[in-house]
Amino acid sequence: MKGRVLPLLFFMLMALAPLASGSYREEFEKGFLTKTWSGEQPEVNFCIECHSSDKMKPAFLDIAEQWKASWHAQNGIACHDCHGGDPKDASMSMSPHRGFAGAPNYAEVPEFCGKCHIGILRHYLESGHGKALRAAEAGPNCVTCHGSHNIQKANIEIINEQRCTKCHSYDRAKTMKQALFLTEKKIGELEADLVSLKREGVFVDDETKNLFSTQAEFRALFHSVDVKLIMDRTDEFSNKLSALDGRIKDTFNELRFRRNFSAFILLVFAGMGVTLYLVTKTPRE
Amino acid sequence: MSEKIKNWLEVRIGLDELVRTHITEHRVPKNINVFNTLGTVTLVGYLIQVISGIFLLIYYIPHSEHAFRSVQNIMTKVPYGWLFRQMHVVGSNLMITAALLHLVTIFFMGNYKRPRELTWVGGVLMLMITLTFGLSGYLLPWTQLSYWATTVVTSIPTAFPVFGDFITRLLRGGDIVSGITLTRFFALHVAILPPFFLMLIMSHIALIRRIGLSATPFGRSDEEKRPLTEFRKKTHPDGHPYYPYLFQKQLLMVIGYGMVMFAIITFTPTFFFPEEATVPADAFKTPENIRPEWYFLAPYQMLKLIPNKFLGISVQIILIAVFILWPFLDRHQEKNIFKRPVLRSVFIFILISLIILMWWGKR
Amino acid sequence: MKRRSFLKVLLTVFGAASFASFAYPLVRYLAPPGGSAEDKKVVIAKKEIPAGQSRAVLYNDKQVIVINRPGKGFIALSKVCTHLGCLVEYEKDKNALSCPCHAGTYDLEGNVLSGPPPRPLPKIPLKVEGEQIIIG
Numbered sequence: 001m002k003g004r005v006l007p008l009l010f011f012m013l014m015a016l017a018p019l020a021s022g023s024y025r026e027e028f029e030k031g032f033l034t035k036t037w038s039g040e041q042p043e044v045n046f047c048i049e050c051h052s053s054d055k056m057k058p059a060f061l062d063i064a065e066q067w068k069a070s071w072h073a074q075n076g077i078a079c080h081d082c083h084g085g086d087p088k089d090a091s092m093s094m095s096p097h098r099g100f101a102g103a104p105n106y107a108e109v110p111e112f113c114g115k116c117h118i119g120i121l122r123h124y125l126e127s128g129h130g131k132a133l134r135a136a137e138a139g140p141n142c143v144t145c146h147g148s149h150n151i152q153k154a155n156i157e158i159i160n161e162q163r164c165t166k167c168h169s170y171d172r173a174k175t176m177k178q179a180l181f182l183t184e185k186k187i188g189e190l191e192a193d194l195v196s197l198k199r200e201g202v203f204v205d206d207e208t209k210n211l212f213s214t215q216a217e218f219r220a221l222f223h224s225v226d227v228k229l230i231m232d233r234t235d236e237f238s239n240k241l242s243a244l245d246g247r248i249k250d251t252f253n254e255l256r257f258r259r260n261f262s263a264f265i266l267l268v269f270a271g272m273g274v275t276l277y278l279v280t281k282t283p284r285e
Numbered sequence: 286m287s288e289k290i291k292n293w294l295e296v297r298i299g300l301d302e303l304v305r306t307h308i309t310e311h312r313v314p315k316n317i318n319v320f321n322t323l324g325t326v327t328l329v330g331y332l333i334q335v336i337s338g339i340f341l342l343i344y345y346i347p348h349s350e351h352a353f354r355s356v357q358n359i360m361t362k363v364p365y366g367w368l369f370r371q372m373h374v375v376g377s378n379l380m381i382t383a384a385l386l387h388l389v390t391i392f393f394m395g396n397y398k399r400p401r402e403l404t405w406v407g408g409v410l411m412l413m414i415t416l417t418f419g420l421s422g423y424l425l426p427w428t429q430l431s432y433w434a435t436t437v438v439t440s441i442p443t444a445f446p447v448f449g450d451f452i453t454r455l456l457r458g459g460d461i462v463s464g465i466t467l468t469r470f471f472a473l474h475v476a477i478l479p480p481f482f483l484m485l486i487m488s489h490i491a492l493i494r495r496i497g498l499s500a501t502p503f504g505r506s507d508e509e510k511r512p513l514t515e516f517r518k519k520t521h522p523d524g525h526p527y528y529p530y531l532f533q534k535q536l537l538m539v540i541g542y543g544m545v546m547f548a549i550i551t552f553t554p555t556f557f558f559p560e561e562a563t564v565p566a567d568a569f570k571t572p573e574n575i576r577p578e579w580y581f582l583a584p585y586q587m588l589k590l591i592p593n594k595f596l597g598i599s600v601q602i603i604l605i606a607v608f609i610l611w612p613f614l615d616r617h618q619e620k621n622i623f624k625r626p627v628l629r630s631v632f633i634f635i636l637i638s639l640i641i642l643m644w645w646g647k648r
Numbered sequence: 649m650k651r652r653s654f655l656k657v658l659l660t661v662f663g664a665a666s667f668a669s670f671a672y673p674l675v676r677y678l679a680p681p682g683g684s685a686e687d688k689k690v691v692i693a694k695k696e697i698p699a700g701q702s703r704a705v706l707y708n709d710k711q712v713i714v715i716n717r718p719g720k721g722f723i724a725l726s727k728v729c730t731h732l733g734c735l736v737e738y739e740k741d742k743n744a745l746s747c748p749c750h751a752g753t754y755d756l757e758g759n760v761l762s763g764p765p766p767r768p769l770p771k772i773p774l775k776v777e778g779e780q781i782i783i784g
Contacts, residue, residue, distance in 0.1 A: 116763075119734075119748025201555040203357050203563050209733020216734050216749045258367055259551055265669050266547035272662040273540040275655055280533045282652045340677060362681075365673030 046090040047079035066150035082112065107133060109141040119216070123223040139167060154219060156184045172227070179230045180222060186241050187215050193248045200255055207244060214240050312524040313531045314500040320394070321501070322531070322538040323387035328486065329539045330380035333546075334418075335479070337373040345425070347471040349464035352427035353565040371550045374557050377419055379546055381580050384412050392611075392632065395620035396499050399513055402612035404496070407489045409609045414482050416580060421474040423578055424467060430559065432566035433575040435470075436462050441585075444594035461568065497521075499620075576646065583639045586646035689784035694776070697722070702738040707783050711735055712772050713745070714781065717756050724772040724783050725758045731765040745769070 050056060052064045067073050072081075079087060084099030086092040094100045104112040110133065114121025124130045124142075132139030145158050156177060164173035190211055194204050218237050221230060294300040313321075344363055346355040359366035388408065391397060397405035424435045439462065442452040458465035497519030525531070549556055561572045577585050584601055591597035607614065615628070622629050690707050692714065697703050702715040704727060711727035715738055725745070727735045734749035744761060745754040753761040758769035775782045 116751045117749070118746065118751050122748070198560075198563065199555070201558045201563055203360075209728055211733075213728070213733045213735055213749075216732075220748065258554070261669075262368070262371075262547050262551040262554075265666065266544060266551055268662055268666045268669060269540055269543045269547060272659065272666060273537060273544065275659045275662060276533065276537055276540065279652065279655045279659060280529070280537075282655060284652070340674070343678070364676035364679070366677060368673050369677065 043087075045078060045087045046093045047083075047085065047087050050090075050093070063149050066147075070149060070151045071153050072151055082115070106141060107137050109143055113142045119220040120223050123220050127224045127226065129223075129225055156180055172225075175227050176222075176225065176230070179227055179234065180218075183218060183234055183237055183241070186238070186245070187211065187218070190241060190244060190248065193245075193252075197248065197251060202251060202255070207247065210240075210244055214244070308528045308532075309526055311527040312521045313498055313527055314521045314524045316501050317498070317525070317531055317534075318501065319534055319538055320390040321498070322535045323383060323390055325535045326538050326542050327380060327383040327387050330376060330383050330542060331415075331482070331486075333376045334373060334380060337369045337376060338475075340369045341373055342475065347425065347468055349427060349467050349566075352425060352467065356426045368550075371554060372546065375546050375549050377422060378557060378579075379542065381415055381419060383542065384415055385580075388412060389636070393622055394499075394501055395622060397612040398615070398620055399612070400496055400516070401492075401499065404489060404492045405612050406609060407485050407492070411482060411485045411489065414478055414485070418474060418478055418482075419578060419580060421470040421478070424462070424470045425474065426562070427467065427566045428562050429564050429566055429570075429572050430561040430575075432462055432568070433561070433572060434577050435466065437575055437585075438577045438581055439466075441588065441598065444588070444598040446595055449598075463568075579643060579647070582646035583642040586642040589646075689782050692781050692783075694722075694779050694781055697781070700740050704735075705783060707772060712783065713738060714774070714783065715756060720756070722774055722776060722781055723756065723758075724774040725754075725769040726772060728769075729765055730760075730767040730769065731763070736769070 048064045048067075051060055067079070072078075079085070080099075083103070084101045085094050086098040089098075092098050094102075101112070110121055110124055110130065114124075125134075129139045133141060145163060146152075146154070159173050159177045159180075161170045161173075164170055194208055194211065197204050197207075214237060221233065224230075291300060341359065344355060344359045344366065346352060356370070359370055361367075391405070391408070420435070420438060424431045439453055439456045442456070443449045445452065454460065456466070457463070458469050495518065498521070499519060500521070561575075576582065588594070588597040588601065591600060617625065617628075619625055622632075688708065690705050690712075692703065692705065697714060697716045699716050699718045702713050705712050705714060707724075712724050713727040713736070714722060714724045716722055729736050729747040729749065729752050731747065731750060731752050734747050736745045736747045736752070736754065739746050742753075743756060745756070745758075746752070747763070747765070750764050752763035752765040754765070754769055755761050758771055760766075760768055772783055
């Protein structure tokens with residue numbers, strides 16, 4: 001009787017070893033994980049397929065790679081979101097029936113991007129740049145500063161001497177950049193603070209939305225390229241950011257308080273433990 | 286003053302005799318050590334869970350639309366809510382660790398052998414209930430981690446033919462994890478499991494008191510003649526008195542448990558909160574690398590390794606059956622594990638394999 | 649002897665300290681929330697929002713938009729777009745709310761009509777009493 005169980009157990013465990021095989025892991029995961037709750041499946045995109053194939057004319061071949069490196073791509077915005085067409089059906093991928101709009105010409109670009117970026121379009125059209133575009137098809141459109149496919153997150157360095165001196169002197173752009181500078185810096189700091197709060201386990205959804213909204217409004221305002229307007233309204237933005245900063249600092253303070261409080265409890269326990277230990281080692285009378 | 290109180294109680298409940306038999310004259314073996322206190326530590330761990338859990342219950346809302354916000358409320362707006370929540374989360378992991386350590390030491394000391402088989406069975410059942418507490422409690426904050434880890438763990442029974450899908454649907458209250466799952470897991474966690482656990486712990490302690498503490502078999506050899514054929518309560522007439530000797534050790538270990546808990550809360554408060562544990566559940570977005578909680582990782586990884594799902598889950602069930610019924614399978618007279626090299630090696634091999642499986646499952 | 653009783657006193661002190669460091673938080677935890685932190689209702693006069701117009705108010709530190717829907721009465725919705733948090737605007741001619749950041753569009757009940765928003769705009773409780781609108 002006693003000899004029976006252990007060898008049986010041993011055999012069972014040993015028998016598992018040759019059965020173990022890595023390739024079955026995928027099948028397992030597929031079986032357990034691809035039911036109704038399955039995550040994103042790799043999407044078929046005929047726009048990218050044709051525009052990356054060797055049959056495409058060289059001028060268009062870079063587009064897919066440029067897009068893949070963009071901020072749009074990272075947020076799931078693909079070709080059809082701007083250009084229309086059906087990415088899942090090759091025959092309809094460039095069909096006007098599916099809303100295909102082709103590539104906009106120079107003067108059409110702002111309205112093209114403005115389909116989504118409404119607030120920015122509004123300020124742009126009122127600006128000197130917008131008026132120049134409508135009057136003479138001159139001046140910058142969205143692509144001039146942001147590129148067409150490899151669009152990155154906006155930052156203050158887009159305003160630079162090389163770019164802005166194409167049509168006029170750099171002084172105006174320089175003044176503008178200076179007007180934006182402090183607010184943008186503050187926004188960057190607050191973004192970093194929110195990231196570290198998140199790392200400490202705090203749920204910062206409301207504050208993140210608040211910061212994004214303030215930043216988006218500020219940047220949309222910039223597109224009016226009206227230095228006076230921006231300087232007039234900088235205080236308003238500064239106040240909003242300070243209020244947010246105050247709340248974030250309060251949260252950091254609260255986290256510090258919590259750390260100190262639980263450290264205090266830890267020390268009291270440690271003291272109790274040490275004292276008790278000494279009591280056990282002290283002989284009784 | 287205290288004399289008067291003692292006297293009052295003595296007349297009504299016979300306090301003196303109670304104190305004598307259970308505290309001052311109750312004797313424990315001379316070579317009792319800290320490992321013998323792990324059961325008490327687990328019990329104290331459970332009490333901490335109950336008390337912190339009851340306080341969390343006051344502010345928690347078990348509805349899929351409100352659960353996450355109510356937990357955020359506890360963590361940010363309710364004064365010291367964070368303290369009780371942290372104690373509950375850290376405590377759950379520590380309690381499971383203490384229970385596992387207790388089990389390993391009991392196994393190592395052979396304290397499951399006759400006449401203590403029932404104590405072992407009750408203990409293993411309590412471990413299963415503790416793991417179920419962990420599983421049901423994990424879902425309650427309704428975060429991405431809760432939702433998806435629960436999805437993975439509740440999909441394990443589907444490997445079982447015929448009943449598998451039914452069991453999964455029963456656990457989830459439907460095809461997918463939803464608000465219905467939340468309410469039934471809440472009922473399980475708060476109302477169904479505690480009475481079962483309580484019954485088991487009371488019988489576990491009653492059995493220990495009735496049968497008596499066994500002597501540690503190493504160092505001094507146990508003079509008990511085996512096999513035992515009649516009931517005899519194990520006493521230690523020349524052992525140490527329980528108070529203060531064993532009581533001190535228990536208290537020290539409990540303080541140690543508290544220190545580990547607060548060291549984690551102070552220095553690494555996010556230890557049990559990876560990124561997915563701080564965002565609300567989203568049934569349409571599966572995070573990468575979803576995994577069950579650490580105490581389910583070894584069985585999960587084992588299932589992944591076995592190619593046939595049915596074989597995988599059957600092996601698990603067989604292993605659990607062997608685990609529960611071990612005292613009935615191991616009838617060897619010898620209690621001292623140092624005199625049983627085969628058992629010792631197999632045991633250590635299993636422990637190491639489980640740890641490796643857990644590590645592997647984590648990657 | 650002296651050492652032992654000193655240690656026992658020390659032990660009692662530590663014991664009391666640890667008891668207090670749980671008892672105090674417990675009392676604070678159970679105490680009812682101070683003041684009317686949640687209940688600061690916002691009141692506006694009905695005539696301040698003619699039909700087809702809207703007004704932004706601050707309720708509980710949150711941005712809310714109150715709309716006088718032609719033919720359907722007043723409604724209060726959160727002004728914060730559920731996509732990334734920009735403040736939505738009322739477009740009277742489109743009978744919709746639109747977000748200037750990425751063109752998320754909502755109907756006048758807060759449901760998403762088009763664009764990136766993942767969830768509808770939460771409704772804020774609103775009551776009309778006589779000539780006043782009470783939000784909250």
